[in-house]
Amino acid sequence: MSRSQWFFLSAVLCLAHPELILGQNCSENCKACGGAEKDQCLQCHAGFSLHDNMCVDIDECGTELGYCSHNTYCLNTHGSYQCRACDKACSGCMGGGPARCRKCAPGYRSSAMKCLDIDECGEETLACPGLNVICVNTEGSFHCPCAEGYTRKSTGCERDQAAAGEGTGIFDNIQDDEIEVLQQMFFGVVLCALATLAAKGDLVFTSIFMGAVAAMFGYWLSDKTDRVMDTLIRGR
Incomplete structure (x- = not known):
């Protein structure tokens, strides 16, 4: 029955039966009634339907009245409905939570009747x-x-x-000429120590001192020869 028909019927009933009540003093969800009891409803508010003179909530989610977009689900409420987002693990769902998915979203797979994150x-x-x-x-x-x-x-x-640069050592960035200077300083210190001991008449340290001097002279002569040869080759 349409709203206009209900209104017409309510008006006729009110004229024929002045004891009928419109709105006020009706039970919850009743728009027009014949008394304050729940089973005395004559017309219901939106979202409710009349059944045996009682106003019963309409489940919009079970009818075409409730329409929710993709990846949301319909939740029936008192006199209406809501569209709520599916769980992020779902691509389409029938309710809330990862266990109500129609299928799993990318990055998730079905396990134990739920859509769980893929590691x-x-x-x-x-x-x-x-x-x-x-x-x-x-x-x-x-x-x-x-x-x-x-x-x-x-x-x-x-x-x-x-x-x-964090792992470099103290001598990692030293140049070749700096290494040569350090070598000369080291050998100079060693020769000085050996010369001091040799001056005291120790034959062992005297022999070591003479050998070190000969080695240093040989190294110096060899280094000079290499430099002269290198200069001659470059000059050509």
Whole structure:
């Protein structure tokens, strides 16, 4: 029966039966009634239907009255309905939670009647290929940041300059001519010590001192010869 028919019937009943009540003093959900009891309803509010003179809630989710878009589900309420979002693990659902999915969303798989997150970092297929890359699993996905001390460049994860210099030793950046000076200083100290001991008349240290002097002279002569030959070759 349409609203206009109900209104006409209510008006006729009110004229024929002045004891009928419209709105006020009716039971909950009744728009027009013949008394305050629930089973004395004559007309219901929107969202309710008349059944045996009682106003019963309409389940819009079970009819075409309730329409919810994709990845939402219909929740019936008192006199109406709501469209609520599906769980993020679902691609379409019949209710709330990962156990009410129609199918699982990307990044999830069905397990124990639920859609659960896939740990891509624990799969047999390598999720993050490349050197110095680590795999970090997230809910429904994953990402591949560079390891500590590395920065992502076009060619991959490259070591930071600051990090690259952290492992250098005290003599790593020393130049060749500086090494030569240090060597000469070292041998000078050793010769000085041996000369001091030799001056005291110790035959052993005297022999060592003479041998060291001969070795130093031979090294010096050899180094000079190499430099002269190198200069002649370059001059040509």
